[in-house]
Amino acid sequence: MSPDATGTRPSTGGALRIGDRLLASFGLLVMLLALAALAALLYDVLHDGLGRLSWAFLTSYPSRRAEQAGILAALVGSVYVMGITAAIAVPLGVGAAIYLEEYGGRGRLSRMIETNIANLAGVPSIIYGLLGLGLFVRMMGMGRSVLAGASTLALLVLPVVIITTREALRAVPKSLREGSYALGATRWQTIQRQVLPAAFPGILTGLILALSRAMGETAPLITIGALTYVPFLPSDIWSPFTVLPIQIFNWVSRPQAAFAENAAAGIIVLLALLLMMNAVAIVLRDRFQRRSR
């Protein structure tokens, strides 16, 4: 993109050169500061929390005594809620993306849906919480259940799923579709047997990214009334529940230092989970790309 810095341009005087170098070093400095902030955050969390991390911490219920408290209920709750969120958001989101990309065309209705999705992507997550509270918890009578929480998160990540899936579908070359049509395949046969397999790695990466966003969400679940003290595991989709970020929030908001350590340890677990999800996404994408080549 940019031409060579020490290139063939005639020098226009020392002052300008200094300005040039100043801007470059400012840019570099800012990025180093961002890097330092990330390092400080990780150091702070590890420093505070690593000592609390143990098998007992992972397998204990919350407790009034900080040293005995653990994240079992939150961990299981998070996994449970994520599973149901995916079960709702993936078919809806991928289906919507297929419609918009493969069937939609440039009609007025498709354009309206597209604008709407772009706008939904910018709605603050806590507003989805209010939607979940009004719609799922109250009007549909789901209460403060796993199902209500998962439905809320599913609607929250829906725009992300749709947008990333559409990008993956768009990356599939047109010739693949035309070849399939030429062999007499119908539209859906073409999508099902040619387009979707080719777009799969991209779709999968998008889905995992969307889910890792849902995994870290706190505000909408607090708004629908997820509990902050849950000394049991959710038994079915109608159970009350808590999730890891809410447990962390609950510990952060207590004044005692021991609970802050718990929060830091919880954050380490949360970040490790997110890291794992992203690693899985990258590995899967690589594997599928190699196979399809």
Add this chain to the structure above:
Amino acid sequence: MRLRTRALAEFVIERALFLCAATSIFVTLGIVFVLVFETGAFLREVSVFEFLFGTEWTPLFYDKHFGVLPLVVGTLLASAIAMIVALPAGLLTAIYLSEYASSGVRRVVRPVLEVLAGIPTVVYGYFALQFVTPLLQGFVPGLAGFNALGPGIVMGIMILPLVSSLSEDALHSVPNGLREGAYALGATRMQTSLRVVVPAAFSGISAAAILAVSRAIGETMIVAIAAGQQPRLTFDPRVPVETMTAYIVQVSLGDTPAGTLEYRTIFAVGMLLFLSTFALNIVSNWLRNRFREEYA
């Protein structure tokens, strides 16, 4: 016969996929309906004027006042601090990455920014409360344990990747001919970047900035954890304040029965939040589309 079932299946599948796509419309309608319904009930008991221009917000106390201004000012204060951090830093990063950096640097910096963007906000909240605020207390006299400054700065760090990646996209789509023209006239790289490329990408950069403001206004956990829960009409960044989002969290944590006026306040505040972010997003989208057309 086979052909007919095939055609039927094709038709059914297309309809089903269309319904999936139409869901997004129902989500929007659902949001608007829930907010309008509860806010309407709220405004039957509290006048719009008192709500929008009242300077005291005490719906949870015995002596109730429903003036939302303290929450609005708290939100603006925290967002303004975030913008002071995120806009210059994000734009500088974008200029550096787009106009100066070697591809090696880019390959290192982009993932770091993505990691910053992927960290859950509750983690940033912990960072603001446990690390940044104590650090700032060392050289900001009178800084309370809960304040707008620490979370504001951390929010700026959180939003930086958004500003830098969108601005970088905007700078990237400026045609190279403009740069080459500037160089041909003897401009240095700095002059080219600041006087040619950045102005040419201005509407794209403004779109990024406006989206960043919208993100800051809607950000919840950082301020709920580290800014305190005291609705206060002040522009002093050192004292506890409460944002609109933090208020919604505060009420949700308590046991406010549905249908009461206190319960409805969160929807009224939510409505205000929704309308302001919605307006900002529309302006941002409009600017970005206009920018795209310019260099299409």
